[in-house]
Amino acid sequence: MSGPAKATHNEPHQGGLAERLNWLRAGVLGANDGIVSVAAVVVGVAGATSDVSPVLTAGAAALIGGAISMALGEYVSVSSQRDTQRALIAKERRELWETPEEELDELAGLYRDKGLSDATAHQVAQELTAHDALAAHLDAELQITERGVVSPWNAAFASGLAFVIGSILPMAAILLPPAAWRVPTTFVAVLLALAITGAVAARIGGSSPARAMIRTVIGGALALAATFAVGTLLDTSGVV
Template identity: 75%
Template structure:
């Protein structure tokens, strides 16, 4: 049986524990990756299917979209989160240096921050002194920068989560377009993709505590527009003999 790490007075389902930023980072990367994998690869294969009924071009385009998209998502997440993490680590290093070189000035600054939040001057000084004695770095990072040193997000984790979720999402439309008989390929893909998007929208809303219906409608309507547009383009190109 695991030990209870809740803080005194903390409600059981409220996200006050360490690691919240990491979990939200994984959630964001995972949901975005899955949605992009579903929509982008579905749009590719449906567009190609609109132009030709041959399996080889559809399979080639789908696999190329899956591999290229997964790498692109991972790289984008890595660059984005790396920039954020580097900035946070630079701020943490700066705060530690200031605490070593000018501890008295930093204590006055911390007390001023708490006073600005509504504490009486004497209470603010007492709180600042007690928090500094407990963990000066954590106190200043929280009050000044809203940063937790132990909760700096990992660029590698975000990249891996994004690439994996993109791949899983992309496999759905790829299988949906290839497995059914020719006349059912596009309708099956449309249905499978819209249901999957609705599910990812529901999951993201449930985990994030937001409106489920709004989240579902956003991704489903956006996905339907993308599929309809690419299928229309593919059909037009196929009918005119361009491809």
Template identity: 70%
Template structure:
């Protein structure tokens, strides 16, 4: 029974890994959207505190959106490139070891299955059959918990990050530009804080943390950012340094 359970657990690991990867991507998307909301909202509210003219607000908001999306994409590309390079190096190292010392690698694979609860005879049989099928895949799965076909793509990560940031940034842009002039800042505050509460709650739900605490954390942080930039914009507008 223990041997069957050990094999069953191993068979389920790829599905669990795929699910975890999808959840990580979803959580990263939520955080990217959250960054877009806060960053662009702080910019447009700050400008709106200094001037009521639509042109400067739109210009600043679009600059923040484009610059932020590119920055997020670049940061994600660099980070994921390092991760994918590391994965490829590990795969190349494992492939080289299998070519240079196949017997030692076979014995290592068998010992790993034995450590999972299989008897020495069964572990040796499993190792031999997996090696005959795809030795590299067998070693990568049990030693490194990776799949040769699942090496992360830095381009995919960069594009996803830029898209998430852009989608988040659209909300404060629309909230500051669509309402009548006197309602722009209050509507933007309300829309942004509601959206931040939702993204904080969703991010915590995906990550398994406290949803209420996470929602309040991002709402309070976002409110402080908006209040600070609006106050600075107001001060600059009142000082005459920028046109009203």
């Protein structure tokens, strides 16, 4: 005979999980973009000149502009998602007010589709409706909750701040070492950081960390190699 069931307070059953995952996703993506985009800019400029001032100026501009762009883009995107969620909640609330019997039958049908018997499905639907009809329908039909509506401000802040934090790594890697080591150090530091952000993003999405790490590292290496090659070509051609 099995023992008493243990409490699972640490499992993510409480509301707000979607909101936390949303800002966490935005933060990881913001950090990844900050690492790649700023690194590509400073490596490109370093390929064209060994002078620190242009590298610092270009890196700072890329950091500030990129952070604002990431935050704004995330705000617009998540605002659209939030508006859609609110519209669906309002629609469900209206249907429950106008056609409660039909909505009860619909809820019971959803539980039948999950494998419950007709009698059990109706009983579950009735009890959940009596407790909180709107919450029951939002969960069964749309897999959302009223408290789980995403916040565009949180996502924008997480994305912008993460971009700045991610940008610090390539800025430090390109500015601190001696001139001969700037580009190699930046390559190594950036690719290691991308491997970490790729693994974290995979964990959040429930996918393979190894595959995500390979994708992000290869993509970052290509970006750095391309911008460095362009900077070097401009330098050797006498354009700059």
